[in-house]
Amino acid sequence: ARINIPEIIYGEYKTRQQTIEVADALLQRHPRVIVSRSPFNNELEAHYRDRYPVINADLVLVVGDLPEPKGSVLVISAGAADHPVVDECAITLRSIGVQPLVFEDRGIAHPTRVLDAVREGISKDASAVVVVAGMEGALAPFVASLVPLPVIGVPTSVGYGFRAKEAALTSMLASCAPNLTVVNIDGGIRGAVVSGLIARNREK
Template structure:
């Protein structure tokens, strides 16, 4: 079943197929379109949260004005309408630096919308390795770890040698000079020498959050109860 709004066709059966509703990708859409899409999604899924990502400042302000119940995170560029699911499993997001916060926040909100608990460990990049080592036990308790890093993106490889949890790396477009909009970080992730490091695209906190939450949910669900 789809909802034809003239400018978009909402997939209202996605939750039945995958366990999660469709998400509105805000880039390229008008603020009015985004608010309308969120409203229709919420009406179709009144018992759980729905979200929009990649909101411009104008779109975020419009959602805040038109959807009084919306939770809008300006730094992350996301808006959420509805009640978060009861969390199953845990995800810890580890950030190399404060400059990575927009991606971290996008990932954290996504994890909550997709039904897992989230913890964030901030500013533990490898330039001060002692800061990361101080948090190793906390990080290692998670069902899934997401490592967010720009520059040369060494953090995921270091974490891959410290913990045994599933590890998703998010390279970011943060760095001095010609870091090629995150390509340097992405190549570091792709060529990680640590086994078990999986990567998503540059700045894709949303994609990492979806994957991490689904893995965490599975880890917390008895095998016979999985659908």
């Protein structure tokens, strides 16, 4: 059966009016809609909250009821600064009907905290891992070496100095961990959709 990905509206360059028009149209045909990177999240929330449940986060907004989760994905991040992307990823997973198991602030400076998160994810039978990390992004290959699962690295633009916004992407691509794959910088939604499809896949 065709897996149900809710429609995603790329809101970054749309006006408030354009966004509402597209969202209204989609909500005629779909139980929920995801709006990504809109500058009008608060206006959208005000517009929809009487008629629908709304989740309003920094990078993403969901309008409509969330489905019952089937399957789970482990989401680990390196530091507090990666939080908005973690949130975008976790909320999108829930909109797809997959349970995110979230562990934040697990940089490689504290290897035992990383191991704890990985152990818990495996014990709960997660189907895939999303690693959200900025700066040098070393958390992704480290986690990948610890789990026999597909790992989706989501590099973030957190950092300063040389190639500040590209360092994590560069090192995740260059890694020799064979089970590590990568999405665009700050691409929390893509991390969620790919890992969510993997988790849903197994439940079929």
